[in-house]
Amino acid sequence: MLRVQGLFAGYDGGTVLHDIDLEVPAGTVQALVGRNGAGKSTLVHAVAGLLRPYRGIVSVDGAQLAGKPAHRVARAGVGLVPQGRRVFPRLTVSEHLTLAATVRRRGTAQTGPRWTIPEVLELLPRLAERLGHRGNQLSGGEQQMLAIARALLTQPRVLLLDEPGEGLAPDLAARVRELVTRLAGAGLCVLLVEQQLQHAIEVADRIAVLDYGRLVFADSTAAVRADPAPVEAVLSVAGAATPAGIGPVPSGQESTAPTGPDSTRSGPTGGPGTLVPGSNSSADPRSAPTTSSSAPAP
Ligand SMILES: Nc1ncnc2c1ncn2[C@@H]1O[C@H](COP(=O)(O)OP(=O)(O)OP(=O)(O)O)[C@@H](O)[C@H]1O
Numbered sequence: 110m111l112r113v114q115g116l117f118a119g120y121d122g123g124t125v126l127h128d129i130d131l132e133v134p135a136g137t138v139q140a141l142v143g144r145n146g147a148g149k150s151t152l153v154h155a156v157a158g159l160l161r162p163y164r165g166i167v168s169v170d171g172a173q174l175a176g177k178p179a180h181r182v183a184r185a186g187v188g189l190v191p192q193g194r195r196v197f198p199r200l201t202v203s204e205h206l207t208l209a210a211t212v213r214r215r216g217t218a219q220t221g222p223r224w225t226i227p228e229v230l231e232l233l234p235r236l237a238e239r240l241g242h243r244g245n246q247l248s249g250g251e252q253q254m255l256a257i258a259r260a261l262l263t264q265p266r267v268l269l270l271d272e273p274g275e276g277l278a279p280d281l282a283a284r285v286r287e288l289v290t291r292l293a294g295a296g297l298c299v300l301l302v303e304q305q306l307q308h309a310i311e312v313a314d315r316i317a318v319l320d321y322g323r324l325v326f327a328d329s330t331a332a333v334r335a336d337p338a339p340v341e342a343v344l345s346v347a348g349a350a351t352p353a354g355i356g357p358v359p360s361g362q363e364s365t366a367p368t369g370p371d372s373t374r375s376g377p378t379g380g381p382g383t384l385v386p387g388s389n390s391s392a393d394p395r396s397a398p399t400t401s402s403s404a405p406a407p
Contacts, residue, residue, distance in 0.1 A: 110134050111156070111187075111267045111298045116165030116175070118155040124163065125151045125322045133298040135266070138289060140301045140313035140330075144344060148322040149302045150192055153271045156300070157189045158182030169267050169298075188265030192272050192302070194252040196259075198245035202236055205244065205255055209262035224261040232288070233258050250281040257288065267298045274308060286312040306344060310334050318343050 111133040119125040125148045133139040143149050154160040156167050158179035167175040174182050183189070196205060206226050230237040233254045239247060247255060253273055260268060270289065274282030289312050293299045303309040309316050309330075316333045318326040320343050333340055 110170055111300065112166065112168045113152075113156060114166040114168075116152070116155060116162050116167065118151060118160055118162040118165075119322075120151075120160075126155065126162075127323045129165070129319075129324050131300075131317060131324065131327075133267070133300055135298050136293055136296050137314040138293045138299040138301055138312055140303050140309035140316045141319060142303050142306055142309050142316060142340065142344065143319035147319040149319055150271055151322075152319065153189070153191075153269045153300065153302060156182075156267075157187055157269055159189075183263050183265075186264065186266035188260035188263045188268045190253075190256045190260045190268070190270045190273055192275065194249075194256040196244035196247065196252050196255050199243055201241055201243050202247070202255055203240040205259055206230075206236075206262060209259040223264055226262065229258045229261050232261075232291075249276050250278065253277060253281075253285060257285070261292075265297060267300070268292060269300050269302075271302045272304060273301070275304070282308070306333075306337065306340055310337075316340065 111131075113129055113131040116126055116129040117124055129152060131139065141149050141152065151160065155162045156174075158174065158177050158181065162175050165175060166173065169186050172185055174185055174187070177185070179189075200208070206229065210226055235251060236254050236258055239251055242251075244252065244255070257270075257273065273285045273289070277285065286308060289299055289301060293314075301309070301313060303313075306316075310333060313330050315327065315329055317324055318340055325343055326340055
């Protein structure tokens with residue numbers, strides 16, 4: 110189980126993510142949707158240890174990970190398929206896989222599937238035909254497959270996928286979604302960032318919506334499929350060019366609970382089908398942050 114609780118994070122002392130609560134049980138896919146700049150990648154980075162949260166909890170099966178560096182988070186069982194794939198241009202496919210396979214999990218018992226290079230190649234046969242090719246010789250789809258293979262070889266219990274279908278041909282993107290379903294079926298907790306609500310509906314068990322750095326909606330996919338209007342309303346607000354913006358670090362950073370509007374927090378999944386209380390509704394042009402504290406950057 111991946112648990113995120115009361116998470117605040119941002120850049121250079123400014124706050125992008127406000128009081129995020131999310132739980133992803135093993136064997137399920139949690140989709141995260143939201144407009145450009147809503148904070149989706151920031152959340153993924155904060156979970157993966159690439160960005161140190163200002164405060165809040167990130168845990169995997171009870172092990173606290175918030176604030177730990179990315180390599181420790183990876184060893185604790187969190188695999189990342191970053192947006193843009195980020196493969197090494199000069200390393201071959203084979204070298205990428207070998208390197209990833211050397212990341213060993215420490216300090217926790219192995220649960221879920223344990224991937225070997227042959228198994229990963231069986232899952233992604235295209236890579237088997239490209240073992241000697243360097244990263245910069247791969248197509249976008251092949252790079253995506255490599256990024257997924259590399260993440261699996263770190264033996265994750267939690268897989269974070271940041272827009273894995275971005276830039277792929279529709280049929281390849283659909284194959285990636287099928288793969289995501291299979292991986293959840295194998296017992297992984299999957300947090301999937303998706304731009305397209307329809308794609309999220311296809312693959313996810315639950316759907317959460319980030320807007321202006323706040324979790325404004327969370328419910329089962331079945332509920333969203335039955336009534337997508339609340340999610341569509343958030344995603345389609347005019348003026349989407351205004352991103353989350355970076356506000357100041359929340360005041361009272363050192364205190365145990367946030368104050369002001371942010372303190373109205375829903376349960377971990379935000380409650381059934383509701384726009385999360387305490388967040389601004391999609392109809393409100395919102396201002397980012399609540400205070401102008403000058404708390405220090407992390
Ligand atoms: N490294 C950074 N330094 C400063 N600000 C950043 C950085 N990365 C992102 N931001 C800002 O944080 C906010 C959220 O960005 P983020 O990339 O998390 O959004 P997103 O929802 O993933 O967007 P997209 O769908 O366009 O990828 C934006 O205002 C963005 O400009």
